[in-house]
Amino acid sequence: MNTTASTIFFGEDGFTALDQYLSNNEPSKTFVLVDENTSICIPAFAEKLTALEADFEILEIPSGEESKSLELVHQLWLTLLEHGADRNALLINLGGGVVGDIGGFVASTYKRGIPFIQVPTSLLAMVDASVGGKTGINIGGLKNQVGTFSQPDMVVVDASFLASLPEEEWASGHGEMIKHALLTGTDWPQVLSWTANDDLQEEIKRSVAMKAAVVESDFKESGLRKILNLGHTFGHAWESLMHSKGNGISHGRAVIQGLHVALVLSQQQGLQAELANRYPWVNVSTEDFEVLWHHQLADKKNENGEVQFVLLERLGAPTFGNPVSIETWSAALLWLNQSADVR
Ligand SMILES: NC(=O)c1ccc[n+]([C@@H]2O[C@H](COP(=O)([O-])OP(=O)(O)OC[C@H]3O[C@@H](n4cnc5c(N)ncnc54)[C@H](O)[C@@H]3O)[C@@H](O)[C@H]2O)c1
Structure with missing residues (x-):
């Protein structure tokens, strides 16, 4: 599968392709970046x-x-220097979205850029973070404020790494797959029924293909790519609120909460009810409405000082850049709270 200047390989094909890459390119030195949990994937x-x-x-x-x-970026740059990494060195990022984002950033800036390869080990990184060529780090408590658009030489997606992934992290990636199903209309509602015990290699491939096709048509996010933000306007605000309360939740869980809001704003109560059967809406206190609205206003993807949502005209038919007023938004949250109470 080709994406912009990059290639994604799946399963055993991925390892064969990576082996060939290593033989052909003969990196002067190969570095494998992991975190303390994904080191389990090294053997x-x-x-x-x-x-x-x-x-x-x-x-x-x-x-x-x-x-x-x-x-940490600074430390990694220094470590590469200490090991004499030159421009022909290779960095392989073996981990979730965090390893991929920081590793991609380090590689794309060290000596003005060395080659890197993404080998995602979390479901979220497989279907989302490792596709699209965005790298980044957080500053001032804000996510992804500094980064680059840089494509890896290769992405290897192998579902067998998911065996050691904790259940909550699996659900986080599932949230992004649910989003992709809503955007394309494909496999809905089967996607909702998947569990961590299912072998999802083929489904992951389809989900990746969907994101890759959108990214291909709009690499720098000037238009169509914005549809990938379905569920993210409220999702990011919810994620920030939960973190500020010391009640951290995963990115994908926050996106699921955001999908509920987007579906109600889209007048798609039927789809929202199906989603709620699998992942119920978490009631939002009216006391938090104001801070959530302000988080949404600060979203860097807004334009003209408006809070804009990706909505669905119907399953598989998204539209982006829809301004939503605070009144309409508040009414949607109240409706969700009430419908969750009735269930
Ligand atoms: N670049 C992009 O386009 C993009 C898109 C979406 C999200 N992101 C970023 O990705 C990050 C979220 O990604 P994530 O959910 O993968 O987070 P993560 O990298 O923190 O991984 C989640 C947890 O799972 C563990 N883990 C991962 N794979 C494992 C495995 N196979 N076995 C055992 N443990 C494993 C990690 O150590 C971590 O504790 C965020 O920083 C987000 O901003 C980037």
Whole structure:
């Protein structure tokens, strides 16, 4: 599967392609970036690659969003320097979205850019973060404020890495797959019924293809790519609110909450009820409405000082740039609270 200047491979094909890449390119040194949890994936990863030099260097960072920091980027740049990494060195990011985002940023800036490869190990990173060429870190408590648009040389998506993924993290990726199903109208509502025990290699491939097609047509996010923000206007606001209350939730869970809001604003109560059967709406206190609205206003994807939503005309038919007033939005939240109480 081709995306903008990059290629995505699945399952065993991915390892064969990566092996070939290593033989053809002969990196001067190969670094594998992991976090403290995804290091568990190293043996299975290395075992499948005959062309991986035995002396590849493992760089391990702490897990979690806090690792997407300038301090850690600085440390990784210095580590690469200390190991004499030149422009022919290769960085393989073996991990979730955090490893992919910071690793991609480090690689795209070190010596003005060295090649990197994404090997996602979380479901969210497989279907979302590793596709699209966005890298980034957080500053000033705000997410993804500094970063680059840089394509990896290759993405290898292998569902077998999901075996060690915690259930809550699986649900986070599932949220993005549900979003893709709503945007395309494909496999809805089967997507809703998937569980962590299912072998989803083929479904992941379809979900990736959908995102890759959208990214291909609009790499720098000037138009169509905005549809991928379905559920994210409220989702990001909810994520920020929960984090500020010390009640961190995963990105995908926040997106699911945002999908409820987008579906009600789209007058798609039928789809919203189906979603609620799998992932119920979490009631929002009216006391939090104001701060949530302000978080939404601060969203960098807004234009003209309006809060804009991606909505669905119907299943598989998204529209973007829809301004929504605070009155309409508040009414949608109240409706969701009431409908959840009735269930
Ligand atoms: N670049 C993009 O286009 C893009 C898109 C969406 C999200 N993101 C970013 O991705 C991040 C979220 O990604 P995520 O949900 O993968 O977060 P993550 O990288 O923090 O992974 C979630 C947790 O699962 C663990 N984990 C991952 N794979 C594992 C495995 N196979 N076995 C055991 N544990 C495993 C990680 O150590 C971590 O604790 C956010 O920072 C978000 O901003 C980027």
